[in-house]
Amino acid sequence: MLLLLLLFCLLLVAACFGCSMSRLRRPSSRRLLLAALGLLSVLAFWSSSEGAASFAGASWATRTLGRLPRAAGQAGNALPELYIYDHCPFCVRARIIFGMKNIKHNLVWMANDDVDTPTALVGKKISPILQLPGESAMFESLDIVRKIDMDPAWGPPLLKPASAREDLDAVDKRTIEAVRLLLRPRVIRAYLPEFAHKDGRTAYLRNHPIADPVGGEVPEKAAWLAMGEEKWKSWYDAHFENSPALLAELNSVLPDFEGLIHSEDSVSPGGASYDDIVFFAKMRTASLIKGLKPGPRLQAYMERMSDLSQIPLYSGMAV
Numbered sequence: 001m002l003l004l005l006l007l008f009c010l011l012l013v014a015a016c017f018g019c020s021m022s023r024l025r026r027p028s029s030r031r032l033l034l035a036a037l038g039l040l041s042v043l044a045f046w047s048s049s050e051g052a053a054s055f056a057g058a059s060w061a062t063r064t065l066g067r068l069p070r071a072a073g074q075a076g077n078a079l080p081e082l083y084i085y086d087h088c089p090f091c092v093r094a095r096i097i098f099g100m101k102n103i104k105h106n107l108v109w110m111a112n113d114d115v116d117t118p119t120a121l122v123g124k125k126i127s128p129i130l131q132l133p134g135e136s137a138m139f140e141s142l143d144i145v146r147k148i149d150m151d152p153a154w155g156p157p158l159l160k161p162a163s164a165r166e167d168l169d170a171v172d173k174r175t176i177e178a179v180r181l182l183l184r185p186r187v188i189r190a191y192l193p194e195f196a197h198k199d200g201r202t203a204y205l206r207n208h209p210i211a212d213p214v215g216g217e218v219p220e221k222a223a224w225l226a227m228g229e230e231k232w233k234s235w236y237d238a239h240f241e242n243s244p245a246l247l248a249e250l251n252s253v254l255p256d257f258e259g260l261i262h263s264e265d266s267v268s269p270g271g272a273s274y275d276d277i278v279f280f281a282k283m284r285t286a287s288l289i290k291g292l293k294p295g296p297r298l299q300a301y302m303e304r305m306s307d308l309s310q311i312p313l314y315s316g317m318a319v
C-alpha cells in the first residue's frame, strides 16, 4: 500500500516537473531534481522491503512514512501485544508490569480452544505470549516481566527481586487446593472472552482434569480424556455445588494473610517486587470466587494493586 502510494507520488512529481525538465537549462538544477526522485525511490524501496521493521532506522521510517509492512513473525501494529486468557494468573503477571509502567499495549484474548495462534507465535499452545514489534515472540510470564522491567526502552526498572518468603508460600499452600476446586468450575461459568464459545469451554474441561468428587483422586490424563465431556462436566458441577464447604475452608485461612501483607503498595517490605507479581496475580484470579472474604489488609492490597496494575478485579462479576 505504502509502496503504491510512494510510486504514485513519484509519478506525480515526475509528471509535474517532467515538462519543465526540458526548460531547466542549468545542469545543477537537473541534477537536484534527479537526486530528489532518486531519494524518493530509495525510500519507497526501503519502506517496503521484508525485514525493514527490524532495520535500525525503521522507527524513523515508521513515524515518517506510516506503518511498515509486517516483518516475518511480527504481529499487530507498533504497540506491544500480549496474548492472554483473562482468567490465567500467569497472564496477569505479565499484564501487571505493563500497567505499573503505564505502557500502552494491545491485549489479545485468545479463545481457549485456539491452538493455531499461539503455535504460530511460539510453537505451542501457551499463554501469556509477548509480541514486541520487530522481535521474536516470547513466552514464560516472569521472563516477560523481566524483559519489560529491565529494558531501558520501557523506562527505569521498578521491581525489586523476589524475596522467596517462606511464610507467604506456607499460607498460600494451605489455600491452593480449595482455590483450584472453587475456581475451575467458575472460570467456565463467567463471562470471559476465552470462553465466549462452547468449544473454548470444552477445551478447558478437556485440558484441566479435576479431582473425583467422591474419591478425591485426580485421574491420569489418559483416564480423564477417556471419561468424555458429560462426565467432566458432572465432576465440575459437583465441586461447584460443594462451594459452601470449600469457601468455608478457604475463608478460614485468609485471615492468616493479614499479618503477611506489608502495605497496600507491596506485599513485602521495600516496595513493589516480584513477590507482588506472583501474589497479586493469584489474588486477582481468586477474586472471581463469590463469597471470598479477604481481611481488611488483603482487601486494601488487592484494590490498590488493581489500581496500580490497571487490571480490574473480578469482584463485580464474581460467580
Ligand SMILES: N[C@@H](CCC(=O)N[C@@H](CS)C(=O)NCC(=O)O)C(=O)O
Pocket (backbone or CB within 6 Å): 085, 087, 088, 089, 090, 091, 125, 126, 127, 128, 139, 140, 141, 142, 207
Ligand atoms: N510457566 C508458564 C506457565 C504458563 C501456563 O501454564 N499457562 C497456561 C494458562 S494459565 C497455559 O497456557 N496452559 C496451556 C493451555 O491452556 O492449553 C508461565 O509462567 O508463563
